[in-house]
Amino acid sequence: MKSYRKELWFNTAERISFVNITQDVQTAVKESGIKEGLCLVNAMHITASVFINDNESGLHQDYKEWLEELAPHEPISHYRHNLTGEDNGDAHLKRQIMGREVVIAITDGKLDFGPWEQIFYGEFDGRRRKRVLIKIIGE
Amino acid sequence: MKSYRKELWFNTAERISFVNITQDVQTAVKESGIKEGLCLVNAMHITASVFINDNESGLHQDYKEWLEELAPHEPISHYRHNLTGEDNGDAHLKRQIMGREVVIAITDGKLDFGPWEQIFYGEFDGRRRKRVLIKIIGE
C-alpha cells in the first residue's frame, strides 16, 4: 500500500468564497503514483468546507444566499460562540451544511468522477491563511 | 491491497425519490472478495445523494417535506442556477443536506452496520439516467 499527503493553502479576499480545487487534487493524485485507491480531501479548519458540486457561478450565488438564510452572519450577538471574541459563529454552522470533507475513488490513476463533479474549497471565514489536506492511499 | 469498482444505474419515475441500495452494496462487497477494508458509495451526479438512515416510509416522507421547506423547488426563478435553463437549483441545495457519499467499514466480508442502518440513493432531479459509484479497497 502506498500513501501520499499534500496540503493546499488559501487566503481568500472575501469572508465567504468558493475555490475550485479539482485540478490541484488531480495533480496530487498524479504525484502520488496511486492507480487504485481512495482520496480524502478535507478542510483543516472548522469554519471551512470541502464539497463536490457544479462549477456554475449562479449556483454558487444560490449557495451563499441560502446559507445566509439558514445561518445569518448578523447579528453577531446571536451566537454564543461570538462571546469568545470571534465573529464567526455563523461560519461554524454553514460549514456543517456544506461538509468538512469528501472521499473520492481513484481508478486508473484518476479521480473517478461523474460528468459534472468538481471539488470546491468553501471558505466561510476568510481573509486569513487556511489549509486543505489531501491524503491518498492505494496502490 | 485489492480494489473493486461497480456502478449502479437509476432512472426514477418521480423527481424526488429514495431507493434502498443496501443489498446492491452488500452484493458488491461479496463480489470484491474483500474481507477487511472501506467501501465508498457516492452519487456521481450533483443533484443526488447517498445517505444512511432508517428504512421507514414515514421518515422518508418527513425528509421530503423538510427538504422542500429548506430549499423549495418553486418558484423556479428563485434560483440563479435556473437562469442556465435548468429547473433543478433546489436539487443542488437538497443534496448538500443529505450528502454526496457514505464510507462504510467492511469487517469479515460484510458491511459493518448498526441495527437500523440502511443505504439509500436520494434522487432530487430524477426522470433521467443517473449513476452511483461503489469503490471498495482492502484485503
Add this chain to the structure above:
Amino acid sequence: MKSYRKELWFNTAERISFVNITQDVQTAVKESGIKEGLCLVNAMHITASVFINDNESGLHQDYKEWLEELAPHEPISHYRHNLTGEDNGDAHLKRQIMGREVVIAITDGKLDFGPWEQIFYGEFDGRRRKRVLIKIIGE
C-alpha cells in the same frame, strides 16, 4: 495492509448531547499500530452523528438551538415517523445536518488534524445505549 476495529459505547443523560471523543479515537489509532492510512469514525445509530468542529461550549449551545430551529422536537405529531410510536423524528433530521461519519487521515501514527479540529459524538435521541464504530486501514 493492516486494519483495526473498535467500538465506543455511550449512554447520555440528556436527549441531546455532544461528547468529545478525540482522545478515544487517538488511542484507537495508537492501538492499531497503523502509521499511514485512513480512519473512519461513524455513528452506528441513525439518530446520532459523528462530526468534527471546535471544542467550545458556546458553539455547542449554538448548534443545539440552530438544530432545534431547523428540525424542532415538538410537536411530536409533526413527524410521520412518530406514528410508529417513536418520538425521535426530529433526531433523524438533525443527524443529516451534522453527518453520520468523518474520515480522518493518519500520518506518522497520529490523527492528521488542523489546529482546532476535535471529534464529537452528537447524540439527538439519548438516554439509551448506543455505539460509534472506529475502523482504521493502512500500514
